[in-house]
Amino acid sequence: MNIPKSIAIDGPASSGKSTIGLRLAERLGYLFFDTGIMYRAVTLAVIRAGINVEDENRVTQLARHVQIDVRPPTVADGRKEDVLLDGEDVTWAIREPEVEKWVSKVSAYAGVRKAMTELQRQIGKRGRVVMVGRDIGTVVMPDADLKIYLDASLEERARRRYLELVQRGEVVKFEDVLAGLKQRDQIDTSREVAPLKAAEDAVVLNTDGMNIEEVMKKVFELFEDCGNE
Ligand code: DC
Numbered sequence: 001m002n003i004p005k006s007i008a009i010d011g012p013a014s015s016g017k018s019t020i021g022l023r024l025a026e027r028l029g030y031l032f033f034d035t036g037i038m039y040r041a042v043t044l045a046v047i048r049a050g051i052n053v054e055d056e057n058r059v060t061q062l063a064r065h066v067q068i069d070v071r072p073p074t075v076a077d078g079r080k081e082d083v084l085l086d087g088e089d090v091t092w093a094i095r096e097p098e099v100e101k102w103v104s105k106v107s108a109y110a111g112v113r114k115a116m117t118e119l120q121r122q123i124g125k126r127g128r129v130v131m132v133g134r135d136i137g138t139v140v141m142p143d144a145d146l147k148i149y150l151d152a153s154l155e156e157r158a159r160r161r162y163l164e165l166v167q168r169g170e171v172v173k174f175e176d177v178l179a180g181l182k183q184r185d186q187i188d189t190s191r192e193v194a195p196l197k198a199a200e201d202a203v204v205l206n207t208d209g210m211n212i213e214e215v216m217k218k219v220f221e222l223f224e225d226c227g228n229e
Pocket of ligand 1: 013
């Protein structure tokens with residue numbers, strides 16, 4: 001039996017990648033690494049530094065120099081990890097609407113992606129990892145042992161995201177959540193460098209109408225099937 005050591009999970013915003021990836025990693029005792037965090041942290045750093053998001057050169061320079069650390073959670077407030085930006089806890093700040101608004105733009109810059117991809121590959125090389133993002137199976141870990149592309153309709157993803165935000169106590173309108181996701185999908189899939197798409201050898205799983213347990217069951221079956229090949 002050849003147990004998959006590197007697992008890539010890609011998919012659009014709010015497709016359940018992080019939730020499923022984290023559960024799978026916990027079950028296997030693997031490292032969970034959510035690459036979206038890095039692009040979010042760079043975007044927050046850009047906003048805080050007062051840099052114009054349209055200024056690709058300055059954004060790229062900053063991306064090369066910021067210090068992003070992701071560590072096991074130290075606070076029991078629903079977080080999956082601690083995210084530190086230049087030493088400061090920004091775990092929740094990177095989830096703010098202002099970051100959501102600009103992150104697709106920042107993550108479309110080639111220089112930003114180069115800097116982040118390099119760091120992600122270093123982590124991937126260690127093995128025993130579940131890495132989630134948009135380009136893990138296509139660019140970051142093209143040799144991953146198992147590649148899964150989690151998909152769901154825009155409406156279903158907007159519903160999940162809306163509920164998540166409401167549960168967190170945020171005041172949002174469903175239409176705004178839907179429009180925001182639609183815009184991010186558009187930028188993520190149409191950018192020139194590493195656009196969001198399923199790798200040719202990825203298993204595509206459409207999760208419309210499935211709950212987390214059902215998706216998890218299916219994903220674990222894929223893991224076992226892959227190991228038995
Ligand atoms: O998964 P997320 O919503 O936290 O990702 C935030 C943004 O980062 C998303 O709009 C696209 C970008 N991203 C990316 O371009 N490549 C990745 N591997 C992960 C995220």
